[in-house]
Amino acid sequence: MTATPGPTPTIVLVGHGMVGQRFLEALAERGLTASHRVVVLCEEPRPAYDRVQLTSYFSGKSPEDLSMTDMAFIERHGIELHVGDPAETVDREARRVTARSGLAVDYDVLVLATGSYPFVPPVPGKDAEGCFVYRTIEDLLAIEEYAKRATTGAVVGGGLLGLEAAGALKGLGLTSHIVEFAPRLMPVQVDEGGGAALLRTIEEMGLSVHTGVGTQEIVTGEDGAVTGMKLSDGSELATDLVVFSAGVRPRDQLARDCGLAVGERGGISVDEQCRTVTDPHVFAIGECALAADGRVYGLVAPGYEQAETAAATIAADEASFTGADLSTKLKLLGVDVASFGDAHGTAEDCLDVVYSDSRAGLYKKLVIARDGTLLGGILVGDAEAYGTLRAFTGSVPPVSPESLVLPAGSGAPVQLGPSALPDDAVICSCHNVSKGTIRGAVTEHSCTTVPEVKKCTKAGTGCGSCLKVLDQLVTAELEASGVEVDKGLCGCFAQTREELYEIVLALRITSYQELLDRHGREDARGGDGCEVCKPAVGSIIASLAPAIGASGYVLEGEQAALQDTNDHFLANLQRNGSYSVVPRIPGGEIAPEKLIVIGEIARDFGLYTKITGGQRIDMFGARVEQLPVIWARLVDAGFESGHAYGKSLRTVKSCVGQTWCRYGVQDSVRMAIDLELRYRGLRSPHKLKSAVSGCARECAEAQSKDFGVIATSNGWNLYVGGNGGATPRHADLLAQDLSDAELVRLIDRFLMFYIRTADKLERTSTWLERIPGGLDHVRDVVVHDSLGICDELESLMRAHVSHYRDEWAETIDDPEKLARFVSFVNAPDTPDPVVGFVPERDQMKPDLPLLSIGVRRPSEDDLLEGSTRR
Numbered sequence: 054m055t056a057t058p059g060p061t062p063t064i065v066l067v068g069h070g071m072v073g074q075r076f077l078e079a080l081a082e083r084g085l086t087a088s089h090r091v092v093v094l095c096e097e098p099r100p101a102y103d104r105v106q107l108t109s110y111f112s113g114k115s116p117e118d119l120s121m122t123d124m125a126f127i128e129r130h131g132i133e134l135h136v137g138d139p140a141e142t143v144d145r146e147a148r149r150v151t152a153r154s155g156l157a158v159d160y161d162v163l164v165l166a167t168g169s170y171p172f173v174p175p176v177p178g179k180d181a182e183g184c185f186v187y188r189t190i191e192d193l194l195a196i197e198e199y200a201k202r203a204t205t206g207a208v209v210g211g212g213l214l215g216l217e218a219a220g221a222l223k224g225l226g227l228t229s230h231i232v233e234f235a236p237r238l239m240p241v242q243v244d245e246g247g248g249a250a251l252l253r254t255i256e257e258m259g260l261s262v263h264t265g266v267g268t269q270e271i272v273t274g275e276d277g278a279v280t281g282m283k284l285s286d287g288s289e290l291a292t293d294l295v296v297f298s299a300g301v302r303p304r305d306q307l308a309r310d311c312g313l314a315v316g317e318r319g320g321i322s323v324d325e326q327c328r329t330v331t332d333p334h335v336f337a338i339g340e341c342a343l344a345a346d347g348r349v350y351g352l353v354a355p356g357y358e359q360a361e362t363a364a365a366t367i368a369a370d371e372a373s374f375t376g377a378d379l380s381t382k383l384k385l386l387g388v389d390v391a392s393f394g395d396a397h398g399t400a401e402d403c404l405d406v407v408y409s410d411s412r413a414g415l416y417k418k419l420v421i422a423r424d425g426t427l428l429g430g431i432l433v434g435d436a437e438a439y440g441t442l443r444a445f446t447g448s449v450p451p452v453s454p455e456s457l458v459l460p461a462g463s464g465a466p467v468q469l470g471p472s473a474l475p476d477d478a479v480i481c482s483c484h485n486v487s488k489g490t491i492r493g494a495v496t497e498h499s500c501t502t503v504p505e506v507k508k509c510t511k512a513g514t515g516c517g518s519c520l521k522v523l524d525q526l527v528t529a530e531l532e533a534s535g536v537e538v539d540k541g542l543c544g545c546f547a548q549t550r551e552e553l554y555e556i557v558l559a560l561r562i563t564s565y566q567e568l569l570d571r572h573g574r575e576d577a578r579g580g581d582g583c584e585v586c587k588p589a590v591g592s593i594i595a596s597l598a599p600a601i602g603a604s605g606y607v608l609e610g611e612q613a614a615l616q617d618t619n620d621h622f623l624a625n626l627q628r629n630g631s632y633s634v635v636p637r638i639p640g641g642e643i644a645p646e647k648l649i650v651i652g653e654i655a656r657d658f659g660l661y662t663k664i665t666g667g668q669r670i671d672m673f674g675a676r677v678e679q680l681p682v683i684w685a686r687l688v689d690a691g692f693e694s695g696h697a698y699g700k701s702l703r704t705v706k707s708c709v710g711q712t713w714c715r716y717g718v719q720d721s722v723r724m725a726i727d728l729e730l731r732y733r734g735l736r737s738p739h740k741l742k743s744a745v746s747g748c749a750r751e752c753a754e755a756q757s758k759d760f761g762v763i764a765t766s767n768g769w770n771l772y773v774g775g776n777g778g779a780t781p782r783h784a785d786l787l788a789q790d791l792s793d794a795e796l797v798r799l800i801d802r803f804l805m806f807y808i809r810t811a812d813k814l815e816r817t818s819t820w821l822e823r824i825p826g827g828l829d830h831v832r833d834v835v836v837h838d839s840l841g842i843c844d845e846l847e848s849l850m851r852a853h854v855s856h857y858r859d860e861w862a863e864t865i866d867d868p869e870k871l872a873r874f875v876s877f878v879n880a881p882d883t884p885d886p887v888v889g890f891v892p893e894r895d896q897m898k899p900d901l902p903l904l905s906i907g908v909r910r911p912s913e914d915d916l917l918e919g920s921t922r923r
Contacts, residue, residue: 394429483515641668
């Protein structure tokens with residue numbers, strides 16, 4: 054069958070990936086969908102989806118969640134979209150494309166957006182059962198299904214997609230290996246130092262990394278399925294699933310078959326307008342195109358620029374693509390990795406400014422020209438400054454390079470806000486949106502919110518790495534224009550969390566509903582509130598409970614309905630619907646008899662046990678109806694809740710101090726125990742962590758905690774605002790050489806001032822950098838009582854200490870409260886049948902079906918030959 058165009062010119066797009074969809078949007082923006090017939094031939098069985106976020110499928114996103122195609126947009130613009138029907142031939146003389154179904158479409162303009170295909174090294178066994186590539190949703194579905202009968206997986210390739218694949222295999226419950234031929238991971242994006250930091254962090258996650266070796270052969274069993282790999286160093290790796298992620302190649306076979314010129318290493322040759330050099334009626338965009346600068350771009354942002362250039366050229370507008378910014382910011386296995394500009398320092402006579410902390414997994418390098426111009430950089434472990442640094446690339450930053458790489462808390466803090474950026478600085482590299490364009494959206498197009506600016510400019514709608522800078526920029530521009538910025542907690546309250554705290558304290562309000570009805574926004578009063586303000590207000594009331602006459606028990610009456618999932622059952626919800634139980638072990642000190650009790654409970658209930666980084670023992674796998682029974686045995690043995698589920702104090706770590714260590718100068722264990730017992734159960738805007746080190750060797754890592762204590766020969770030094778998590782920050786020294794009493798008094802004040810003034814879900818590290826005046830202001834308030842509120846802060850803490858009650862003990866003593874701990878209200882004695890476990894390493898792990906239909910139980914047939922189940 055043949056579809057022949059009439060007087061309406063026809064544009065045929067071959068390929069409907071992210072770049073293809075952007076091309077369609079660019080056509081619509083220029084009115085070309087109204088003046089042209091647009092036909093799309095798509096090979097995959099589904100329209101364009103977000104391939105950048107592909108791995109999020111294993112975190113619970115469905116294919117529909119990943120979709121980038123608004124079918125209403127397709128229908129509104131009359132676009133003829135054919136999915137699962139790829140183009141098979143192109144007759145350039147007749148200007149006709151024929152699809153697999155037999156559909157033939159005559160075109161006036163043909164645009165090839167066929168993307169790329171995964172490169173699979175030509176090794177023996179590469180096509181064996183159990184070998185996969187990692188490119189499409191269908192690939193992921195196949196891997197997920199096969200992983201049900203596998204125990205070990207290996208990824209060939211340590212680039213960004215390879216690391217994502219390895220993380221996906223680990224998430225599927227497989228022991229995971231990464232094999233990379235280069236001497237480091239992500240060799241294109243990071244240098245040797247960045248690769249080393251990344252390697253250390255990834256290995257600490259339990260993944261095995263093999264660099265500097267290649268895959269020689271895929272070993273198979275008698276049934277033809279994968280059983281292992283032979284590596285170039287002579288070693289062998291036992292694995293029953295292999296994922297090839299060794300790079301991609303331009304998908305240019307269709308172009309080759311119709312006589313279009315391609316590059317020596319692939320890619321359809323195009324000019325600066327993305328028009329093929331062979332045929333002016335044919336364009337090529339995205340990963341299939343060899344750009345005029347001789348590069349094939351594998352990132353989505355350059356593909357978007359090419360799509361916009363092609364659409365503009367078709368519309369007879371002036372546009373060109375001469376190259377693109379290759380800056381990238383990624384979160385791989387939870388690790389921030391970013392590179393921008395001349396990351397590897399190839400420019401002549403350039404200099405490196407490097408900060409490296411291997412213990413924290415941090416590596417930051419800036420490449421600087423002799424005149425101070427920022428040329429590029431690499432960030433591993435902490436890419437918070439990526440958006441600002443990338444925008445300064447090519448210019449001389451207003452501060453020294455050293456201050457840009459030092460972590461917060463190390464010397465004078467540097468805050469380069471949006472005002473420091475020039476108007477031509479590119480904020481969103483995905484859509485090439487400058488600061489000036491974003492400012493114009495506010496000042497000229499009357500945008501007053503980030504979503505409105507995103508819709509107006511497309512900034513922030515790509516990879517999302519610019520959203521933080523975008524939000525700061527929009528807020529700054531609105532305030533500069535005299536527009537009142539709504540800083541309310543949510544749609545229910547116009548006040549900030551800090552203002553609500555003051556209202557609750559001053560008026561002794563003990564009920565969320567009373568606060569909402571008296572002080573909420575007009576249209577929210579009398580309503581039910583929202584999921585933002587309910588837990589925030591619940592936390593405020595719990596923090597102030599003794600002072601305002603409220604119940605401190607979070608499951609009492611109305612308070613129970615305000616809690617998050619974990620607080621609702623006083624335990625942490627895990628992936629398979631079971632819960633973890635973490636008893637408090639103050640200072641990490643525990644008697645043998647209590648260790649035995651924990652072991653007996655774990656054995657009797659079949660719980661998985663793990664020693665945590667906070668020096669206590671976590672027991673995983675408890676069903677909701679088992680929680681009170683487990684708590685009762687722990688309480689009888691002298692344990693109490695460790696509050697691992699709450700936004701409250703978690704632990705106070707310690708080294709052994711002067712009692713045992715020959716370097717110790719103070720009794721750090723005693724101090725850690727005293728502090729943990731004093732602040733246990735203290736509800737706060739976010740979780741609190743602490744540590745006490747007995748000497749300057751800092752074995753307890755106190756400078757990575759919300760409040761940390763380090764012993765000196767004259768007393769104690771107090772550090773505040775540290776964080777060792779996703780955004781590491783060294784704590785700042787607040788006061789030094791303190792006595793025991795002085796130390797406790799300052800911590801009391803610091804914690805209550807933080808609870809009083811922090812925003813919802815704001816860690817002390819973020820709060821300390823956000824609060825006006827920063828550390829100096831906090832020191833003035835907490836140490837020097839500049840606001841005259843220290844007596845009140847100390848009184849609030851005394852009230853907390855004197856009214857503390859263990860939540861586990863309160864629960865098991867009240868039959869009414871115990872009624873909530875069931876899987877099914879109408880069948881309280883029936884356990885949840887979905888919560889299942891399988892054995893692993895002498896313990897058990899969750900039996901996770903993930904997104905598949907049905908649950909397959911492993912059998913002995915799933916074991917590798919010669920292995921045994923543990």
